Amino acid sequence: MSLASYASDPASGRGRLHAEAPAPTRDDYQRDRDRIVHSTAFRRLVYKTQVFLNHEGDLFRTRLTHSLEVAQLARSIARALQLNEDLTEAIALAHDLGHTPFGHAGQDELNGCLRRIDPQGSGFEHNLQSLRVVDRLEQRYASFEGLNLSFETREGILKHCSRRNAQALELQEPGGVGRRFLDGTQPSLEAQLCNLADEIAYNAHDVDDGVRSGLIGLEQLREVPLVATHMDAARREHPGLQGRRLLFETLRRLLSAQVYDVIDATRDALRQHRIEKVSDVRMSPLLVQFTPAMRDESLVLKRFLFAQLYRHPQVESTTHRARCVVRELFEAYVTGAAELPSAAAESATPFRAVTDYVAGMTDRFAISEHRRITGRTVFEDHGRLSGG
Numbered sequence: 001m002s003l004a005s006y007a008s009d010p011a012s013g014r015g016r017l018h019a020e021a022p023a024p025t026r027d028d029y030q031r032d033r034d035r036i037v038h039s040t041a042f043r044r045l046v047y048k049t050q051v052f053l054n055h056e057g058d059l060f061r062t063r064l065t066h067s068l069e070v071a072q073l074a075r076s077i078a079r080a081l082q083l084n085e086d087l088t089e090a091i092a093l094a095h096d097l098g099h100t101p102f103g104h105a106g107q108d109e110l111n112g113c114l115r116r117i118d119p120q121g122s123g124f125e126h127n128l129q130s131l132r133v134v135d136r137l138e139q140r141y142a143s144f145e146g147l148n149l150s151f152e153t154r155e156g157i158l159k160h161c162s163r164r165n166a167q168a169l170e171l172q173e174p175g176g177v178g179r180r181f182l183d184g185t186q187p188s189l190e191a192q193l194c195n196l197a198d199e200i201a202y203n204a205h206d207v208d209d210g211v212r213s214g215l216i217g218l219e220q221l222r223e224v225p226l227v228a229t230h231m232d233a234a235r236r237e238h239p240g241l242q243g244r245r246l247l248f249e250t251l252r253r254l255l256s257a258q259v260y261d262v263i264d265a266t267r268d269a270l271r272q273h274r275i276e277k278v279s280d281v282r283m284s285p286l287l288v289q290f291t292p293a294m295r296d297e298s299l300v301l302k303r304f305l306f307a308q309l310y311r312h313p314q315v316e317s318t319t320h321r322a323r324c325v326v327r328e329l330f331e332a333y334v335t336g337a338a339e340l341p342s343a344a345a346e347s348a349t350p351f352r353a354v355t356d357y358v359a360g361m362t363d364r365f366a367i368s369e370h371r372r373i374t375g376r377t378v379f380e381d382h383g384r385l386s387g388g
Contacts, residue, residue, distance in 0.1 A: 033090040075088055110358060113327060122165050192286055196290070208248075218247060257294075265291045334350070
């Protein structure tokens with residue numbers, strides 16, 4: 001399939017931090033995707049929390065399955081818009097490589113640990129950590145640190161960045177991936193697409209996992225107009241449909257509606273702003289978007305999930321325990337109560353080395369290491385949720 005004139009073309013990309021000879025059978029973005037899939041950090045995602053810990057059920061999403069769902073959605077939309085599918089897939093697969101164990105609970109606690117040590121410091125951002133993983137922490141090549149990904153993939157991985165961190169990146173790499181956060185320009189359409197596909201994916205699969213866990217009732221979802229619309233349509237077309245088949249049919253329709261909405265709204269935005277080339281994309285407002293009506297409905301769904309799932313007492317109990325594990329691990333390594341592995345300790349300054357080590361842990365390794373160091377089993381009375 002031919003690329004649109006405003007799609008990212010590997011032949012005109014900005015290259016890598018370290019020059020490499022071209023691969024004989026793959027372009028730069030295909031090569032990036034393959035390096036990500038073979039990385040250690042990518043494999044670790046299978047045991048990192050999305051919402052529910054891995055031991056709470058075999059069928060709940062993990063960071064790995066979430067990343068695969070984001071990649072599928074993003075690639076489908078990219079094809080319809082004639083964007084670069086390989087770049088889109090590479091960004092989607094790598095966007096959570098820097099996430100801590102225990103999902104956002106681990107991220108928030110690790111950020112808090114760093115803030116307590118250095119209140120004026122930069123704290124912890126998982127997007128910045130994802131960039132650090134691919135630029136520095138992966139050790140697979142003799143000639144350079146990291147995976148040496150192309151600029152466009154690295155730019156897409158850095159979804160958010162504080163101004164302070166962007167300024168630090170700019171000092172290290174003038175005109176590099178941090179620059180757009182300082183000058184207000186936009187990333188590629190492929191990067192914009194992955195950001196929105198991430199939101200579409202987690203809204204849908206968190207509904208699925210919430211119902212599977214028993215924390216959200218199927219009929220309770222009728223409080224959300226976007227879900228109720230597609231549930232009613234499924235029942236009209238398939239009278240008597242119920243249970244998980246009704247849920248799956250509802251979510252299938254919901255996903256399709258959001259995907260087609262993004263395609264239509266983005267095409268309209270491209271025409272409205274007269275986008276003809278990549279440089280036009282960078283100087284325009286965000287172009288990959290929902291229609292206003294779908295954006296409003298999506299926000300209602302997000303608020304519902306926040307209130308009914310992410311703040312559910314059972315989830316908050318897990319969150320509290322997870323934060324305790326991360327905090328006590330961090331403190332044990334910083335104070336010397338536990339020793340870092342030599343490879344981790346030699347990789348950076350002490351606080352940075354501890355942060356990298358704890359952030360890279362899987363849920364189950366963090367729980368095991370915490371038990372070894374403290375002699376306590378924080379999750380021993382936390383039973384499995386239903387539906388596993």
